[in-house]
Amino acid sequence: MEENARASNEAEGEPDETAAAGALELDRFLPYRLAVLAHEVSRALSSIYRDRFGLSVPEWRVIANLGRHQPMSSNRIAELGSMDKAKVSRAVARLVEAGLITRETDARDNRLIVLKLSARGRRIHNKIAPLALAWEAELLDALTPDERESFDRLVAKLQTRAEALRERG
């Protein structure tokens, strides 16, 4: 049923049979599992603020960032969330349009754009935040407190490493 796995050991240089030894088992391949998990988590969580407040993922991320640190530039939000600056730019445009944030240029550096939550934006943020935290709590119910702390730490380590790898190319 799997006998054709070696049917392709042909001349092509490079790795080949080698792959059979240290085989790629998708079930244990971290990038894959990370992507699947993150996708499902994001999907479930985003339905909360999409259904009730009509916000997209990038829009909510802008609000969530401003909810924590204010004011903040588009560029900084993009960096923090590893989002394309174009994506942030559009999310910001829609949020300004919807009256949830304010956008003005920095007095000292006219390239910079100073973003803040409007009163209405703050209100919506304060409604969504507890829902988001409650959902997270349900997810984290799968782990013990020790495990949560451990997971947190490991994610941070991997994040740091991933950034280092990116800079190195």
Place this chain on the structure above:
Amino acid sequence: MEENARASNEAEGEPDETAAAGALELDRFLPYRLAVLAHEVSRALSSIYRDRFGLSVPEWRVIANLGRHQPMSSNRIAELGSMDKAKVSRAVARLVEAGLITRETDARDNRLIVLKLSARGRRIHNKIAPLALAWEAELLDALTPDERESFDRLVAKLQTRAEALRERG
């Protein structure tokens, strides 16, 4: 510099001031961090098979799945990777076009489509797999063996929980 954080405690029922207590700190909000990490990891890894083999993420995922379990239906690949079936369908179409996989209907159930790697597909898989594993190894260098095992286990737990939450609504 942050004094306007409470400038919006108005009448709107529901959570509000409450949010200030159990505040949403994005830096510690798991769904957000997971998304950021997964995005960076995926981005870095995908550049490997995109640059050298012209494969998109969904395309590589189809190949990676078939590299492990063969044959496999489109639907199963979609389920395993929490991908939209349309996304898989299109990736499959391109891979068939490129001659990397074969597609035939199941004899017993004509709705099912039986996917297999072609010789060429297997060859490409066997070239990419070691590169992917090497990249993963570099990432995991940030963790000790114990930590890796721990992380693996915790991801699995969260994955299970996330699925349970999805089914529940």
Place this chain on the structure above:
DNA sequence: CGTCCCTCGTTTTAAATGCAACAATTCGGA
């Protein structure tokens, strides 16, 4: 000053995405 280079954010464009509609097929129960 003036020139060159860098940064921030927007816009443009082609490709990818999610969702819903759809056809084909199978399955279960009256």
Place this chain on the structure above:
DNA sequence: TCCGAATTGTTGCATTTAAAACGAGGGACG
């Protein structure tokens, strides 16, 4: 047996995305 429900994969469509080009500033250095 027959009809309605469920499943599998494809397609159409509107939206979103990534990547690159772009415009407007800013800063360094002659």
